[in-house]
Amino acid sequence: MVNLPASQLVRVMGRVLMIALLAAVRSGAAPPSAGALTNAADILSLSTAQASLGIGVRLNGVVTAAEPEWNGQFYVQDNTGGIFVNNLGGARPAPGDRVEIYGITALGPFAPIISKPRWEKLGTAPLPPAKRVSAEQLMAGVEACQRVEISGIVRSVQVENSRGVLDLATGGYRVHVLTRFPPGIDPQSLVAARVRARGTAVTRYNASLRQLITVSIYVPDVADFIVEKAETVNPFNQPVIALNSVAQYHRNDFPGERVHVKGIVTCQRPGEDLFLKDETGGLEIETRQPETFTPGDVVEVVGFPKVENFLPVLQDAFARKTGEPNVKPVPQNASIRGIESGLHQADFITLQGKVIDRIIRRVRLQMTKQPMPETVLVLQSSNAVFTAQIDAPDGKPELTSLLIGSSVEVSGVCLTKTDNQGKVVSFQILIPTAQDVRVMQKPSWLTPRHLLIYVVVVLSILILISSWAVMISKKNSALNVLIGEREKAQIELQQANDQLEERVRARTEQLEFQVTARKESELQFKAVLGERTRLAQELHDTVEQTLTGIALQLDIAAKLYAQNPTDALNHLELARKLMFRSQMEVRQSVWDLRCLVQEQFDLSSALLERARQVTSGTSIHVDLKIKGQARALPEVVEENILRIGHEALTNVIKHARATSVNIHLEFEPQQVVLRIQDNGHGFVPQNAVGPREGHFGLLGMSERIKRLGGQFNLVSVPDKGTTVQVAIQLDQPQETLLPGIVDQQYSHEETREDTHPDS
Numbered sequence: 001m002v003n004l005p006a007s008q009l010v011r012v013m014g015r016v017l018m019i020a021l022l023a024a025v026r027s028g029a030a031p032p033s034a035g036a037l038t039n040a041a042d043i044l045s046l047s048t049a050q051a052s053l054g055i056g057v058r059l060n061g062v063v064t065a066a067e068p069e070w071n072g073q074f075y076v077q078d079n080t081g082g083i084f085v086n087n088l089g090g091a092r093p094a095p096g097d098r099v100e101i102y103g104i105t106a107l108g109p110f111a112p113i114i115s116k117p118r119w120e121k122l123g124t125a126p127l128p129p130a131k132r133v134s135a136e137q138l139m140a141g142v143e144a145c146q147r148v149e150i151s152g153i154v155r156s157v158q159v160e161n162s163r164g165v166l167d168l169a170t171g172g173y174r175v176h177v178l179t180r181f182p183p184g185i186d187p188q189s190l191v192a193a194r195v196r197a198r199g200t201a202v203t204r205y206n207a208s209l210r211q212l213i214t215v216s217i218y219v220p221d222v223a224d225f226i227v228e229k230a231e232t233v234n235p236f237n238q239p240v241i242a243l244n245s246v247a248q249y250h251r252n253d254f255p256g257e258r259v260h261v262k263g264i265v266t267c268q269r270p271g272e273d274l275f276l277k278d279e280t281g282g283l284e285i286e287t288r289q290p291e292t293f294t295p296g297d298v299v300e301v302v303g304f305p306k307v308e309n310f311l312p313v314l315q316d317a318f319a320r321k322t323g324e325p326n327v328k329p330v331p332q333n334a335s336i337r338g339i340e341s342g343l344h345q346a347d348f349i350t351l352q353g354k355v356i357d358r359i360i361r362r363v364r365l366q367m368t369k370q371p372m373p374e375t376v377l378v379l380q381s382s383n384a385v386f387t388a389q390i391d392a393p394d395g396k397p398e399l400t401s402l403l404i405g406s407s408v409e410v411s412g413v414c415l416t417k418t419d420n421q422g423k424v425v426s427f428q429i430l431i432p433t434a435q436d437v438r439v440m441q442k443p444s445w446l447t448p449r450h451l452l453i454y455v456v457v458v459l460s461i462l463i464l465i466s467s468w469a470v471m472i473s474k475k476n477s478a479l480n481v482l483i484g485e486r487e488k489a490q491i492e493l494q495q496a497n498d499q500l501e502e503r504v505r506a507r508t509e510q511l512e513f514q515v516t517a518r519k520e521s522e523l524q525f526k527a528v529l530g531e532r533t534r535l536a537q538e539l540h541d542t543v544e545q546t547l548t549g550i551a552l553q554l555d556i557a558a559k560l561y562a563q564n565p566t567d568a569l570n571h572l573e574l575a576r577k578l579m580f581r582s583q584m585e586v587r588q589s590v591w592d593l594r595c596l597v598q599e600q601f602d603l604s605s606a607l608l609e610r611a612r613q614v615t616s617g618t619s620i621h622v623d624l625k626i627k628g629q630a631r632a633l634p635e636v637v638e639e640n641i642l643r644i645g646h647e648a649l650t651n652v653i654k655h656a657r658a659t660s661v662n663i664h665l666e667f668e669p670q671q672v673v674l675r676i677q678d679n680g681h682g683f684v685p686q687n688a689v690g691p692r693e694g695h696f697g698l699l700g701m702s703e704r705i706k707r708l709g710g711q712f713n714l715v716s717v718p719d720k721g722t723t724v725q726v727a728i729q730l731d732q733p734q735e736t737l738l739p740g741i742v743d744q745q746y747s748h749e750e751t752r753e754d755t756h757p758d759s
Contacts, residue, residue: 036056036057037055037056037057037058037059037105038057038058038059038060039078039079039080040061040076040080040081040083040145041081042080043057043083043105043112043114044081044083044112044145051105051106051107051108052105052106052107053105054105054106054115055104055105056102056103056104057101057102057103057114058100058101058102059076059078059083059114060098060099060100060122061076061077061082061098061101062077062078062096062097062098062125062127062128063075063076063093063094063095063097063098063099064076064077064082064095064127064147064200064220065095065200065218065220066092066093066094066095067218068092069161071088071089071092072087072088072089072090072091073085073086073087073088074087074093075145075202076099077128077145077146077147079128081145081146082128082146082147083111083113083114084108084114085114085117085119086106086108086113086114086115087117087119090117093119095220095221096125096126096127096220097121097123098121098124099119099120099121100119100120100122101114101117101118102118103115103116103118109205109207110141110144110203110205110212111141111144111145111203127147127221127224129147130148130149130198130199130224131143131146131147131148131149132150133148133150135150135170135171135172136173138150138173138201138215139173139175139212139215141215144201144215145200145201145202145203146201147198147199147200148200148201148217149196149198150175150196150197150217151170151194151195151196151197152168152169152170152171152175152194153168153169153170153192153193153194153195153255153256154166154167154168154169154191154192154193154194155167155168155169155191155315155316156191156288156316157187157188157190157191159187162180163178164179164190165177165178166178166179166190166195168195168217169256169304174214175214175216176214176216176217177197177199177216177219177225178216178217178218178219179197179199179219179222179224179225180222180225181222181225182222182225190227190230191231192235192258192304193227193228193229193230193231194227194228194229194256195226195227195228196225196226197219197225197226198219198224198225199218199220199224200218200220201215201216202215202216235258235260236260236300236302236320238259238302239260240260240262241259241260241261242261242278242279242280243261243263243276243277243278243280243281243282243283244280246259246261246283246305246314247307247312256304257304258303258304259302259303259305259314260300260301260302261276261278261283261300261301261302261303262278262298262299262322263276263277263278263282263298263299263301264277264278264296264297264298264327265293265294265295265296265297265299265329266282266295266329266348266412266413266432267295267412267413267431267432268292268293268295269391269430270290270292271288271290272286272288273286273313274287274293274299274301274317274319275346275348276301277348281345282344282345282346282347282348282414283312283313283314283346284314285301285313285317285319286303286314286316286317287316287318289318293319293321294326295329295432295433296327296329297321297326298322298324298325298326298327299319299320299322300319300320301314301317301318301319301320302318303315303316303317304317309417310419310420310422311346312345329348331348331349331350331411331412332344332347332348332349332350333349334347334349334351334414336351336381336383339351339384339414339416339424340384340423342418342422342423344414344416345414346413346414346415347413347414348411348413349412349413349414349429351379351386351409352381352407352408352409352410352440353379353380353381353386353388353408354379354380354381354406355377355379355404355405355406355408356378356379356380356385356404356405357377357378357404358375358376358377358378358402358404359375359376359377359378360373360374360375360376361374374390374391375399375400376388377389377399377402377408377410377437379410386428386429387428387429388412388428388429388431388437389428389429389430389431390430390433390434390436390437399434402439403443404443405443406440406441406442406443407439407440408437408438408440409437409438409440410431410436410437410438411431411436412429412430412431412432412436413430413432414427414428414429415427415428415429415430543582546579546581546582547582549575550575550579550582553571553574553575556571557571557572557575602630602632603630603633603638603641603642604624604626604665606638606642607624607641607642607645607663607665608663610642610645610646610649611624611645611649611661614646614650614653615653618653619659620652620653620659620661621659621660621661622649622661622663623661623663624665625663625664625665626665626666626667627667628666630665630667631667633672633730634730636708637672640708641672641726641728644701644704644705645663647697647701648676648701649661649676651697652676652678652722655680655683656678656680656681657680658678658679658680659679661676661677661678662676662678663675670729670730671727671728671729671730672727672730673725673726673727674725674726674727675723675725675726676723676724677721677722677724679721680721680722681718681721682717682718682720682721682722683716683718683722684716684718685716698714701724701726705728708728709728709729710726710727710728710729711726711727712726713726
């Protein structure tokens with residue numbers, strides 16, 4: 001048995017317990033009550049590696065912050081401290097609820113947090129007392145998630161979703177305070193007021209680096225927001241002070257009070273700052289107003305005086321026009337010595353210099369977030385180098401094409417940068433408009449840069465000429481050798497060409513004979529294949545359907561014979577009629593196989609004979625009219641016109657319920673037209689059944705016409721009859737008029753009519 005010191009034994013047991021907790025959490029079990037972390041201080045004391053292990057937590061505390069837009073997440077605090085609970089997507093408790101939470105630790109984006117929580121409301125309790133903290137403590141992040149109390153001066157107020165967002169200045173820092181206002185208070189009246197706020201410190205952080213950016217205070221109760229001292233006097237009613245006296249000594253000044261100034265606008269960067277000028281000098285005004293001012297506007301401004309980067313400014317300012325006439329600002333002539341002495345900060349000055357560089361870039365405006373062109377001129381005056389910057393060249397192309405080396409005079413606002421001793425280390429000029437840049441003298445053509453370019457061009461030309469001469473001499477010697485070889489090769493090529501032409505001619509004759517034989521074979525094959533297809537589908541639509549009907553009637557007769565012989569005889573009679581109909585259809589098919597020449601009929605006589613055969617035994621009157629000079633047509637054309645006419649007449653008898661049919665056959669110089677019109681009940685072509693239902697009549701007629709290169713038109717209106725018209729061009733090559741057309745029947749009758757023997 002090994003004896004361990006007590007401290008080492010405690011560490012070993014702690015590690016064993018942590019491993020057991022981790023195994024229980026990863027297996028999906030609820031955290032055990034024994035050995036779990038039970039207060040916020042212990043959780044916040046975990047290292048990064050320990051917090052990421054998912055140690056079990058059982059915490060009892062009061063909810064201090066739970067905003068609706070947090071989607072269920074909230075802050076809870078016990079007597080040791082506060083912590084964030086990642087309850088994303090879960091039910092949201094209310095501030096003041098006393099809850100018991102079961103969960104595990106997790107590595108939060110800034111400090112350890114509670115993850116995968118299960119919470120239960122135990123009741124309600126007063127919010128924990130707020131800890132009075134300094135701005136330095138707050139911004140260091142050590143009071144994150146805790147209830148704190150802080151006071152300061154309100155710099156600006158915005159209202160978002162019925163909640164106020166205050167920018168609070170305290171101890172040299174800016175803190176956002178989110179609260180609801182007491183009833184009847186004007187949010188803008190809080191600007192410049194000294195207030196005290198009690199709420200939960202919520203951190204803003206860089207999630208990828210886990211670094212603190214800023215801290216906000218969420219005030220859950222109106223009573224936790226106290227106005228200690230409001231601004232009692234309208235700052236616009238206070239006396240106007242000179243611009244250069246903003247940062248000077250004033251005996252009765254109180255920290256946090258706004259001052260009132262007045263001046264002429266010299267330049268503005270919308271959403272960022274505004275520059276004013278009076279008889280004493282210039283001043284930079286930091287304001288986020290969306291309103292824009294033009295140079296020369298007379299405005300009055302109230303704002304908070306501040307020394308920023310060792311230079312005076314007015315922060316969180318509000319400006320308004322005075323209504324006085326526009327006064328064009330007159331720039332003051334300045335020197336490099338005066339600027340370096342700090343005499344012209346934010347002043348409107350004029351300065352001369354030589355352009356040593358020009359930069360054109362696109363920047364995003366702070367207010368509109370829209371990209372805008374910006375031109376930056378790098379100028380040199382005496383021994384000083386500075387920049388002149390202008391947004392949007394506003395229609396003066398000279399700025400974008402300004403030559404390097406030009407002498408210019410610029411007028412604009414001077415912005416200096418100083419060190420901690422007040423010495424100017426650099427400066428730049430903000431130019432309001434493109435008209436404030438004037439070219440004093442263009443650069444001479446003979447500049448070092450141009451001279452260098454000239455020398456480089458001359459040397460390049462000399463090198464090219466020398467290289468070209470050497471290359472030409474080498475090519476001449478090689479060309480003489482190639483000429484002799486090419487003459488010899490040309491003679492051999494001519495001999496080979498003569499032999500090739502003879503072989504090509506012989507092979508061409510052979511291929512022409514083979515192609516002709518193949519075309520004849522293909523024509524015969526297509527004709528045989530088309531006729532086979534037609535016969536197969538004609539037998540399917542006639543004989544097979546009739547035999548199916550006979551079988552059906554015989555089955556019915558067999559079933560009825562024992563019970564009712566009379567009804568059985570009726571079905572046998574129907575079967576006999578179907579057999580007679582099948583015989584007629586078979587004879588018709590045999591007749592269709594015979595050639596028109598064998599029948600000794602022309603096309604019109606054949607059509608009339610076919611119409612008589614089809615309508616025999618019906619009360620339909622058929623009228624045939626011929627227009628134009630009748631003449632013999634190609635056999636394939638006559639055969640397909642006859643078949644289309646037969647199909648159309650068959651459909652009239654089966655489906656149209658017509659009493660008369662008019663057949664028009666027109667012989668035109670370049671085409672033949674067949675039109676068959678009945679006075680039947682008609683139908684809607686879009687609703688007609690087709691091949692999917694086993695009816696191929698329309699498809700067969702249209703395919704015949706398409707194969708012959710003709711046109712097929714069908715017009716039918718309910719209760720107004722149907723017209724079928726086909727037109728075939730007669731000037732087509734003979735090989736395109738193939739007889740292999742699929743013979744299919746157009747069907748529009750109902751299923752009951754298809755199977756009834758008397759239909």
